[in-house]
Amino acid sequence: MSTVAVIGAGVGGLTAGYELARAGWKVDVYERWPGLGGQAATYDVGAGVLLERYYHHLFTSDDDIASLCAELGVEIGWHRSSVAFFAEGASHSFNSPLDLLRFSPLPFPARVRMGLALLMLQRRHKAVEPFEGRTAQDWILSSMGRHAWERVWGPLLRGKFGDRAEDISMAWLWGKLTLRRQIKGAEARTEMLGYPRGTFETLFMRLREEIEGRGGRVLIDRPAARIARRGEQFSVTIGANSSFRIGHDPRAYPTDGEEAYDAVMATVSNPVFGRLLEDDLAGSLTPGYLERLTSIEYHSAVCLVLEMDRRFSPFYWTNVADPGMPFVGLIEQTNLVSPEAYGDRRFLYVANYTAPDDPLQSLDAEMLLARYEPGLRRVNPQYDPSWVRASWLFREPDAQPIVAVGYRDRIPPMETGVPGLMLVNTTQIYPEDRGTNYAVRLARKAASALASASARP
Numbered sequence: 001m002s003t004v005a006v007i008g009a010g011v012g013g014l015t016a017g018y019e020l021a022r023a024g025w026k027v028d029v030y031e032r033w034p035g036l037g038g039q040a041a042t043y044d045v046g047a048g049v050l051l052e053r054y055y056h057h058l059f060t061s062d063d064d065i066a067s068l069c070a071e072l073g074v075e076i077g078w079h080r081s082s083v084a085f086f087a088e089g090a091s092h093s094f095n096s097p098l099d100l101l102r103f104s105p106l107p108f109p110a111r112v113r114m115g116l117a118l119l120m121l122q123r124r125h126k127a128v129e130p131f132e133g134r135t136a137q138d139w140i141l142s143s144m145g146r147h148a149w150e151r152v153w154g155p156l157l158r159g160k161f162g163d164r165a166e167d168i169s170m171a172w173l174w175g176k177l178t179l180r181r182q183i184k185g186a187e188a189r190t191e192m193l194g195y196p197r198g199t200f201e202t203l204f205m206r207l208r209e210e211i212e213g214r215g216g217r218v219l220i221d222r223p224a225a226r227i228a229r230r231g232e233q234f235s236v237t238i239g240a241n242s243s244f245r246i247g248h249d250p251r252a253y254p255t256d257g258e259e260a261y262d263a264v265m266a267t268v269s270n271p272v273f274g275r276l277l278e279d280d281l282a283g284s285l286t287p288g289y290l291e292r293l294t295s296i297e298y299h300s301a302v303c304l305v306l307e308m309d310r311r312f313s314p315f316y317w318t319n320v321a322d323p324g325m326p327f328v329g330l331i332e333q334t335n336l337v338s339p340e341a342y343g344d345r346r347f348l349y350v351a352n353y354t355a356p357d358d359p360l361q362s363l364d365a366e367m368l369l370a371r372y373e374p375g376l377r378r379v380n381p382q383y384d385p386s387w388v389r390a391s392w393l394f395r396e397p398d399a400q401p402i403v404a405v406g407y408r409d410r411i412p413p414m415e416t417g418v419p420g421l422m423l424v425n426t427t428q429i430y431p432e433d434r435g436t437n438y439a440v441r442l443a444r445k446a447a448s449a450l451a452s453a454s455a456r457p
């Protein structure tokens, strides 16, 4: 039986582990965090109630994860979404073409122009290639006009990509606007969003059971510290328990043993993968591979989770398109999924994406809440800090790859050039916006590539 070490127990690593176990591999999954699910992991908010560290939902077009859930008996509940845009001091409902026509921060002709441009993009442009060489800003200015850029798209892109907003490829925006949801049929009026019953943890637990049921191991709080080549095999040096407290650099972890494998599938971010490789192994990668790893920049997610004693807004998702605001999104989880699912408690995520060295990165939950207070009050003038029952802060360093023009040429392939060593991560999701669905798709593809490569004589 061939053996494989999967590095990372996010949805990608667990899916790859599951598929490889089904294909007859002996699978060990190593995970740095003391829990499953990576970016979609949950935590205990108290009394055994679980909630995702970062807001997560599924789209009706997310067929890969939906089929995985169906296969494993994980039920997805579908909920009516409600979206708003906060601009010019007010939240504007933004769920349907009619809402766009009523969107007062834009002059009326600009609203019509924006709607038509969106419709044309969805109807006429089925391929990404024509958009790869131009920025989203360039396309928006020429197709929707200056107002649409200045009042809607510019602030949104700055929220996600900071000072790199103007470099973002139209290929990324094309993916966001065309692959996810079409403005037609019943969904033109209300979008339905999915959320696994019992949180995303249910899916991760099922994947773990399936791997372990086939003789594999899912080792949480057991990071990989080093990967090296030893003859025909790979050796994985294992980091000691609690290494996650040290941070993300695997070279800083105290080590606790070594195991040998026929193959290694890493599902970690590019910087972590680069740091895991011993020099000899790094030198055997396809020429230029290491450069590709470092050529992709990421922005970090900074997510403050607030337990509120009441409803904060009428919307699930509020895009904050006002440059004066200290955060870029408000996601009121319990306006999508009923508070009953969380022991009758209510949760609001306050979302930000920043450059890795942004000063916001150094604030704790209390300081961040104080910093956000004027912004929260602008969205809901009644808001009072006494509404907050508890707060938690999560930071994800390699959350959002910066998809600038020319991105396709920088993507590191899954095959690294060393037979049996594969990298599978969010930077390879293109032109779609990264998400759990695509992590599942990529993991299945990688597992089948590894299984068929090793079956070759």
Ligand SMILES: Cc1cc2nc3c(=O)[nH]c(=O)nc-3n(C[C@H](O)[C@H](O)[C@H](O)COP(=O)(O)OP(=O)(O)OC[C@H]3O[C@@H](n4cnc5c(N)ncnc54)[C@H](O)[C@@H]3O)c2cc1C
Pocket (backbone or CB within 6 Å): 007, 008, 009, 010, 011, 012, 013, 030, 031, 032, 033, 037, 038, 039, 040, 054, 055, 056, 057, 058, 222, 223, 224, 225, 250, 267, 268, 269, 272, 301, 303, 396, 399, 424, 425, 426, 434, 435, 436, 437, 439
């Ligand atoms: C704020 C935010 C909101 C999001 N919202 C959505 C959403 O609504 N819908 C959606 O579908 N997707 C959403 N996503 C994206 C989604 O979470 C990711 O695309 C997906 O979870 C990526 O899965 P992955 O397994 O590829 O990577 P990850 O989840 O990043 O998994 C990688 C794993 O590797 C582990 N690791 C790191 N170093 C080591 C090491 N040395 N040894 C062992 N393990 C290690 C990490 O701890 C992690 O568990 C969101 C992401 C963020 C940050």
